[in-house]
Amino acid sequence: MAQARGWLRRYLKAFCKGFFVAVPVAVTFLDKVACVARVEGASMQPSLNPGGSPSSDVVLLNHWKVRNFEVQRGDIVSLVSPKNPAQKIIKRVIALEGDIVQTIGHRKRFVRVPRGHMWVEGDHHGHSFDSNSFGPVSLGLLHAHATHILWPPGRWQRLESVLPPERTPVQTEVQ
Amino acid sequence: MSFMKLKAISILLTVINFINNNKKSGQWWQSLHRTMLRRALGKTFRLIGYTIQYGCIAHCAFEYVGGVVMCSGPSMEPTIENSAVVFAENLSRHFYSIQRGDIIIAKSPSNPKSNICKRVIGLEGDKILTSSPSDFFKSHSYVPVGHVWIEGDNLQNSTDSRSYGPIPYGLIRGRIFFKIWPLSDFGFLRDSPNSHRFSDD
Numbered sequence A: 001m002a003q004a005r006g007w008l009r010r011y012l013k014a015f016c017k018g019f020f021v022a023v024p025v026a027v028t029f030l031d032k033v034a035c036v037a038r039v040e041g042a043s044m045q046p047s048l049n050p051g052g053s054p055s056s057d058v059v060l061l062n063h064w065k066v067r068n069f070e071v072q073r074g075d076i077v078s079l080v081s082p083k084n085p086a087q088k089i090i091k092r093v094i095a096l097e098g099d100i101v102q103t104i105g106h107r108k109r110f111v112r113v114p115r116g117h118m119w120v121e122g123d124h125h126g127h128s129f130d131s132n133s134f135g136p137v138s139l140g141l142l143h144a145h146a147t148h149i150l151w152p153p154g155r156w157q158r159l160e161s162v163l164p165p166e167r168t169p170v171q172t173e174v175q
Numbered sequence B: 001m002s003f004m005k006l007k008a009i010s011i012l013l014t015v016i017n018f019i020n021n022n023k024k025s026g027q028w029w030q031s032l033h034r035t036m037l038r039r040a041l042g043k044t045f046r047l048i049g050y051t052i053q054y055g056c057i058a059h060c061a062f063e064y065v066g067g068v069v070m071c072s073g074p075s076m077e078p079t080i081e082n083s084a085v086v087f088a089e090n091l092s093r094h095f096y097s098i099q100r101g102d103i104i105i106a107k108s109p110s111n112p113k114s115n116i117c118k119r120v121i122g123l124e125g126d127k128i129l130t131s132s133p134s135d136f137f138k139s140h141s142y143v144p145v146g147h148v149w150i151e152g153d154n155l156q157n158s159t160d161s162r163s164y165g166p167i168p169y170g171l172i173r174g175r176i177f178f179k180i181w182p183l184s185d186f187g188f189l190r191d192s193p194n195s196h197r198f199s200d201d
Helices: A002-032 B002-024 B028-065
Strands: A034-038 A058-062 A076-080 A088-095 A100-102 A110-112 A117-121 A142-151 B066-071 B084-089 B103-107 B115-122 B127-129 B140-142 B147-151 B172-181
Touching (some): A002 A034, A002 B028, A034 A142, A088 A100, B028 B066, B103 B147
Antiparallel strands (some): A058 A142, A076 A088, A076 A142, A100 A110, B066 B084, B103 B115, B103 B172, B115 B147, B127 B140
16 A cells, blocks of 8 residues: 555655646747648638648648747738737748738728738638738738648648749839 | 885876776777767757756846846936846746836837836826927827827926827736846836826726
């Protein structure tokens, strides 16, 4: 009986020790380095979730790449939705601070992106809730950079950073 | 005297024996090096491991629970003096329980690397007076969904939502609830001196 109790105590101790190491390390890794997420919705077609695919795509989100809030035009990024803080959205960066962008269905026809902001759009125009409806978003809402499609296995690929030629900003800020 | 001599000889013999033994099985200094190297490597790895572990615990604490923050700048006087040290908690952000009148720390909308410290005046859907109170024609604006309207307590010397508009909730980092420094101000925070700025509904 005493032996069993000793064993149990040792087991609990080891478990607690492992728990207090593993959980913070895992949480920090997922917050700071990389995590995976399932993409829902059709806003990024045809890059993500193309029609006809039975399951939605799973992407790798790289947090480490955007730790200094550095993004390029054409990158696919995830950000906290400005309308609903509990939701993350995934969009393509179209313009950075200082650029002038031609909008689609926004209040103003041309918008200059203010300092510390970016202009994001879904690839599927008209079916995407993006900067054309809520305006330029602050870089502080940036969550991660989507670099790879991981699932389904047939669609495993790198997500290239390409800016659709027809959506190039009218005037870009020279950096 | 003879006893001492005997002891010295015996120690010498042991040392020679030790060296000879190790010579037979390899070079004794090499094995000594190896054990030292192994010990040093083990120590280094343990140190790295502990650093990572405590770094991760610190990150989790600062990200999800809260921490000590230093506020600088005149925009929150007289509630928070320039370069005051305060406690901030991040739980109410995670549970979406930020109220009107709370003092928050948020990322600056124009520069994500810097933080700002302001008071929440309006939550989503609130009506905010955007013109000065003495104006004859009053202009109001509504805070959009998912945004908050923030203002400093020092209305004359504060860059806030009156200049850049409402900020998204996602920029909020934490809520300040306790002042530590300066010691004369130790304690919980005072209510806003600009209570007329709060909307009635």
